Amino acid sequence: MKPKKITIDPVTRVEGHGKVTIKLNDKGKVENAYLHVVEFRGFEKFIQGHPYWEVPIIVQRLCGICPVSHHLAAAKAIDQLVGVDPEDLTSTATKLRKLLHYGQVFQSHALHFFYLASPDLLFGIDAPAEKRNIVAVASENKELAKKGILMRKFGQEIINALAGKKIHGSLAVPGGVHKTFTNEERNYFLDGKQIPNIDTMISWAKEVIDFMKSYHIENNDWVDNFASYPSNHLGLVDRNTGALELYDGRLRSIDFEGNELLNIEDIDYRNNFKEAVEPWSYMKFPYMTKYGREKGWNRVGPLARLNTCSHINTPFAEKERQIFKAQTNNKPNNMTMHTHWARLIELLHCAENIKELLLDEEIMGTDLVRKGTPRKKGIGVIEAPRGTLIHEYHIDDKGLITKCNLIVSTTHNNEALNKGVRTVAQSLLNDKLEITEPMLNQIEMAIRAYDPCLSCATHALGEMPLIVQLEDNQGNLIHEKTR
């Protein structure tokens, strides 16, 4: 049998989609699988020549779902250009930035679970693609849909209150923030008169975790084994306690058994990471230098964060983390679909943190900005909803950007995404020359577990438009399936 190639290629290209190629060997077995990212944005290049203070505003245009993460990662880097390290920011500025960040992660996690992942979970792998969407969820599970909509809205309103807009607003300035919080703004989120309040958000976050736990009991074979594979895990942890940290901390990596591979200051990333390139994708492949390209790649995001942290510093989320960790006897969890579960624990953690910050009088303080001795280089690292996000900027004497390096969360997950697709392909496609709809669904689900930003391919409300082609090594079409 001649080697064959299966290509899963989006029919349309709305703002850049991924493309999957699965290669079979001459015995009809899956030899390899590649997730091609064919979009190119070029932010690292066209930011050059801009004044540094423009950067946090410009780079958030990288994404419409998590612009706040880019805004804050850039802001942390730009702080250093004006001589201010994270610990030197005023307490009010740090707390307001954290409130913005938790609002962002909360709304993004709510969006992913309710709008994108819940159709897969509620209707199952074998459900027709036209049913696996938020409209079907809304029709059959009104209360779930209502809660999803209002949780997403709550996070968006936090962003709106702090940044002036729900998408592409602005809070951070070099060395701090440009506005404080008012008592009226705070009460909007506490009194429950206009929107459900933060206590309701905490309660709903607990409910949806209970849903996930029940779902796991009923579907544990699939949830535990689907696209599961061992990997390293990377995430920020609190500098002093090792707790889950989303805004500022040390970078920690462990292997699939829990052995520590890396524990460094976030700004030392450059000495510890390299980025490989492949000819079939615009997306780079970051890896830890001392472990090499093959063994040094990490998963990032909710699952990785719960693996790398020692505990969570909010009580309800910590209780749920312990239940989650018990699934693997406190060892690292390498089960890809458990990412959805981990994401919901973080949803609860964010809600708890938002409440703590809303009740903190310092968010209404007026000491907003610090200045220091200017520097030529700044590095900002943050945990975005999808994982570790790194921004690095260099400036000249006029304050103009001369060099920029961005490693976004989905880039860290590049190898993991390829591995996930390969794992699914190997379990489904061997010896089969016919491509079925459930096969496509499962490949799509393996990608979606990471909530990647490709940029929009898997922010999908409905079925992902795909064409699947089976070709021999001469490029002759054997079988094609389109939806």
Next chain:
Amino acid sequence: MKKLDNTLIIGIGNNTRQDDGLGWSFIDLLENNGFNTEHLLCKYQLMVEDAELISNYKNVIFVDACKSELNNGFSIEPILASEQVTFSTHEVPPNQILHLCESVYNKKPKATLIKIQGYNWDFEICLSKQATKNLKKTFSLFKNKWDVI
């Protein structure tokens, strides 16, 4: 101040992409002509949660730029809910939002879609001359017919 009680008007688009800013420019005209801003909204795109937003109104008017040729450069038509599902969160049409509103909130706001023809879509904050003419014609008719929409 002209009141817009029970009516929400949403301008959809991006004013940094030339004529894609027509929806926003329509909202600007409403503001400049004394309509109260409380029920006027500019959005890059509709999102699922807008179903909750429109459930609070009896009337909702969506204003968007249109690439296809339109008679007189614009159209004002009623729209109904549709079960149609789009692929991306970046492309949710008004009738899908209306359907979600009906499904989740049991509300059926009367909906109107105003389409205004545009011509240029590059990176610039500036409407083309023809798009500006279409905008003025649309607004003129809208003001005259306001009571019957």
